[in-house]
Each structure stands twice: as C-alpha cells, then as structure tokens.
Amino acid sequence: MPELPEVETVRRSLQRLVSHKTIARAEIRWPRMVENPESFSLELVGKTILSVWRRGKYLLFDLGEKVLVSHLRMEGKYFLKDADAPGEKHEHVKFVFTDGLALVYHDVRKFGTFCLRRKDELHEVPPLCRLGKEPLAPSFDATHLASVLKGTRPLKAALLDQRIMAGIGNIYADEILHCAGLHPEIPAGSLSFEDTERLAACAQKIIQDAVELGGTSIRTYKDTLGVTGRFQQRLSVHTKEGEDCPECGTKILKKKIGGRGTYFCPVCQKERKKG
Ligand SMILES: [Zn+2]
Missing domain, CATH: 1.10.8.50 (Helicase, Ruva Protein; domain 3)
Structure with missing residues (x-):
C-alpha cells in the first residue's frame, strides 16, 4: 500500500505531467469507486488541473473552486496515455484531456476512491478533516x-x-x-x-x-x-x-x-x- 513517500512521488509526477491540462470528459467504468459518479463526471467537464497537492495518503487535484480527492488505497496507479489507446483490464476511471492525452486510473483491487470537495471547506469535511499533522509539517514536534x-x-x-x-x-x-x-x-x-x-x-x-x-x-x-x-x-x-x-x-x-x-x-x- 502506498504511504506518504510513495504518494508524494506519484504527486510529483502528476504535477509535472497533468497540471494545466483541461479535462474534456471523465469516463467511469467502476462507479462504486466514485462518490456521486454522475455529478462527478458532469462537474469535471472543462475543468483545468491547476496543480496537484497531497495530504496524508490523498492526492488532491486543484480544479479551482473544487478539488478532486483521490486515494490509491492498496494498489491504485495512474498512467498517462493517448486518449484513444485501447482500454485495459483494471482501468476503472479515465480522465480525457483536451490535448488528446488521458490520465487513466488502474486498480486491480478496486479499493481506490474518488470524490469532489469545495476547496474552501476541503480541510473541514471528510475525508481530510480526519487527518492528523503531516510528519514534515513545521509544527510537527x-x-x-x-x-x-x-x-x-x-x-x-x-x-x-x-x-x-x-x-x-x-x-x-x-x-x-x-x-x-x-x-x-x-x-x-x-x-x-x-x-x-x-x-x-x-x-x-x-x-x-x-x-x-x-x-x-x-x-x-x-x-x-x-x-x-x-x-x-x-x-x-x-x-x-x-x-x-x-x-x-x-x-x-x-x-x-x-x-x-x-x-x-x-x-x-x-x-x-x-x-
Ligand atoms: Zn538491533
């Protein structure tokens, strides 16, 4: 299971590879991973990933007013592919960008989770409100x-x-x-x-x-x-x-x-x- 350092490594790659990309559509093949999958897909259309952050083991895609919260759980992985590349088994969520690439979420165990939160209340509501301090935070002593x-x-x-x-x-x-x-x-x-x-x-x-x-x-x-x-x-x-x-x-x-x-x-x- 990826922990803080592994999730941080994924975050740095995502920051480099997908920030400033605009989502044309989200394709959800395993809706149980996604909170409110219908409104999730609708809300993502046209949103640009401004930046990718991390809190605990959560990846946070900053979309402006909203933040996409992703947890890899046991074995979740991201791949960047051509949007029209054939889909593979265990690819459950696909974010297609306007530039012809797609960020694909792959998860053999299907334990990963996705949800959208308002940025202004991100840290006050679940799941992030349940997290303690980061070990690398200046106030962690x-x-x-x-x-x-x-x-x-x-x-x-x-x-x-x-x-x-x-x-x-x-x-x-x-x-x-x-x-x-x-x-x-x-x-x-x-x-x-x-x-x-x-x-x-x-x-x-x-x-x-x-x-x-x-x-x-x-x-x-x-x-x-x-x-x-x-x-x-x-x-x-x-x-x-x-x-x-x-x-x-x-x-x-x-x-x-x-x-x-x-x-x-x-x-x-x-x-x-x-x-
Ligand atoms: Zn010893």
Whole structure:
C-alpha cells in the first residue's frame, strides 16, 4: 500500500505531467469507486488541473473552486496515455484531456476512491478533516506528538492511525519505531518526553529520506509514472524477518500486532516491564 513517500512521488509526477491540462470528459467504468459518479463526471467537464497537492495518503487535484480527492488505497496507479489507446483490464476511471492525452486510473483491487470537495471547506469535511499533522509539517514536534499519543493501544497501532501522523502506514511505522528504539507494543500513552522527542525526530528523518529517494518499491506497488523508489535499500527491519539488525546484528523478528505484520529488533527495541 502506498504511504506518504510513495504518494508524494506519484504527486510529483502528476504535477509535472497533468497540471494545466483541461479535462474534456471523465469516463467511469467502476462507479462504486466514485462518490456521486454522475455529478462527478458532469462537474469535471472543462475543468483545468491547476496543480496537484497531497495530504496524508490523498492526492488532491486543484480544479479551482473544487478539488478532486483521490486515494490509491492498496494498489491504485495512474498512467498517462493517448486518449484513444485501447482500454485495459483494471482501468476503472479515465480522465480525457483536451490535448488528446488521458490520465487513466488502474486498480486491480478496486479499493481506490474518488470524490469532489469545495476547496474552501476541503480541510473541514471528510475525508481530510480526519487527518492528523503531516510528519514534515513545521509544527510537527514532540510537544504535538505527546498531545495526541494517548491510551493503552500498542504504539505501532497508534502510528497507523491517520489522526496521529498523516500518511504513515505499515512500512514506515516499522522503520520509525526501529529508528527510535521503541518496541511496537509499548502502550502509546506511556512514552517519556525523551521517547516522544526521538519518535518525532525519527519520523521526520525517515519520511524525509524516503521522499528524497522516491519511496519504497515493494511487492506489487510500483510507481507507474516513470519513477521507481529506492528507499527499500534503506529499510532496516520491514520485510527483514530473520536477517541481521543493521544496528546490533540481532535477528529481526516478525509478529502480528493489531492485525499487521510487524518487524522489529528485540534488542534495539526492548519490551518494557509495566509499572
Ligand atoms: Zn538491533
């Protein structure tokens, strides 16, 4: 599943390839992905993509008064093609531009979503109103993180909650916890301020590095707009079960936490006794 760095990589490609293009029509082949598909198609006609932004794992196409909100979920991908190129299986939404090209949305799992929102209320209504701060936002720091990390759920589960750190998923949660030396099952609300400072600094460092390297190419998710991420070469623990921890040489363990395969080093990320 693409996370912040992968979505940011897609965003940069889209910004370069489709901004300033005008939509002639939208063809929707799988209407269940699209909120109000009929009005969605009607509203897009004649709209120009001014710019492409990102918030968390959402791609945001600025159309002026409205913003097209796209979430890739598990395996959504975009391709830029000739508008009259034959359609392929798994191509569910097609934005045909006035210049003869088309942006095609491909999604084997059909979990992706599309909706339109008014720009002036974009951040006040779902889905974006549910997102926490971006880890690379200037105001993201330990004080902020301490104010949102609460309760007894495992820290790993808290990091996957988009209200805590927007854009973090399973890969980067594992890497951030390893960097910070924190066991994934520590209760989220039990961190000292020093732990929280390290966690905030690691989140910023890992996400910054991953964005610079174009994200992680892992399993089925590959950036389709000509960029292949290289952060997989920097992964310390994620998908490394049985391999040596790059910090201490201990074998990396894998454990299901909150339903997600979680990779960690039992020495660098020691479990703590309660109390
Ligand atoms: Zn280690």
